[in-house]
Amino acid sequence: MKLMNELGVPVPAHKSHVIRPIKDVTLEQRERALRETEYNMFSFPADLLVLDYLSDSGSTAMSELQWAALFHGDESYGRNKGYYVLLDSIRDTFERGDSPREAFKLILSGEKDVEKLMDELYLTKEEGGFVNAGANQLSRPNAFITPQGRAAEHLLFSTIREVLDEMNGPGKPYWIPNNGHFDTTGANIAANGIEPVNMFQPGVLEEFPWEKMDSENPFKGDMDLERLEAFLKEKGRENIPVIYLTITNNTVAGQPVSLNNIKAVHKLATQYDIPLFFDACRFAENAAFIKQFEKGYEQRSIRSIVQEMFSLADGFSISLKKDGLSNIGGGLFLRDKGEFVKRFSTAKEDVGVRLKEKQIVWFGNDSYGALSGRDIMALAVGLNEVVDQSYLYNRIGQTRLLAGKLAQEGVPVVLPAGGHAIYLDMNRFFEGSDMKIDDFGGVGFTIELLRNYGIRACELGPFAFEWDQKNEEQRQGILNLVRFAIPRNAYSREHIDYTVAAVSELYKNRDKIPKVKITRGAELRLRHFQTGLKPVY
């Protein structure tokens, strides 16, 4: 185990091979750039930053094996070799537990035995899992490669709507419950006239002692089972096309979901005969939490935990820009002949065929899904590397380290730390000051952090969630957080120390943090991406 050794410090899991120098930008230069980009975090040029915690999406540093794999990228339009390799990596990671076949090594090693390549890669006949092969993928398509997670969501929810309208008549109301819909997931569901419903566990912001982060975890990302059961009873099977479970729960501060909770949700889904889907973006980080903190799983391998988790799903959508350890990619996968396929196939048409047609119309041939062959090869390797225990313990350990150090400095950070990010509680941050909720203190904090120290973070609070545009009831669910999402494999302890020093300094001087006014586009949708702002000093 590489979490801690007898020295009481973590054993490093990787070292740098290529470096990117950070530019020497002055405070005045950052002030000018902030002014000219309307103080909007998303508009600030990344090249002028010291550290960037805006998102962990696609910002990973790739491994040497992934870079080597890029050279094997095959840009053929139909059935590039990476397609076979990627699909087999999906089987390896999500279905084969401790017995991965690692077919990508056939390509990386330059295998020339044609019979072997045909038998083990190009002409296999898999079926029954998430990725049919050969003729089975042609007649019953169930694996759809996409450029991002949201593209997979768009494929899935537009198809669900279409089939429901054909079966039950147009315009009927439907609901999709989730332990926490990601913003694009909720938006893609709503765009198809279905209502996304969040079933967070109560108590996300409840205090947790930082000293216990290495020994305990309350799995705050779990689905609220009582609410789910009451909801299923109230709405009934016919009005709920699928149940969703997001692992880890990004919307709830990146908190993990326990296997016990996954099993309980699966049991309810089975009882009500409703397909269960995962939003699987951070499945590997979630498995690492289960191994470290859930009773009965201490001795299990990450791979076997992932296998058990996914044995409970009828399908999953995923952004491979997260735990695919890659810069781009996503996908939608359905269990062959599973509950979802049964429910959404009609006498006329297999639902997989419907999905494949849309995939071709929107994202190109099904064997590349709007990705380059190079990206596909990097992904095939990344999916096998992300379940490495040393990598994962290093990853979630780094997030925990950042949270723990901030907590020791007295900074109000949500505890325990999630997998990919730490969140500051801005209500506690500004407690006792005259900063009101619609002064957007969280935004003021991110502006000062960037201006003074070149560190970019992101407000996820009253500004991003449009407090001023909402009524009293809608305002209830809005938390007041600032998120630091940590890129994978990119930063070391040095970067963490710099961040802790900068944030602590701002916390000490919080009375000088400016209130913020919206100068342009307050009524725009997704406004944190496009609104103009101004700090009032």
Ligand SMILES: *Cc1c(COP(=O)(O)O)cnc(C)c1O
């Ligand atoms: C990132 C993310 C998505 C969407 O994926 P993209 O690749 O950004 O389109 C969906 N769900 C969760 C939980 C995510 O974190």
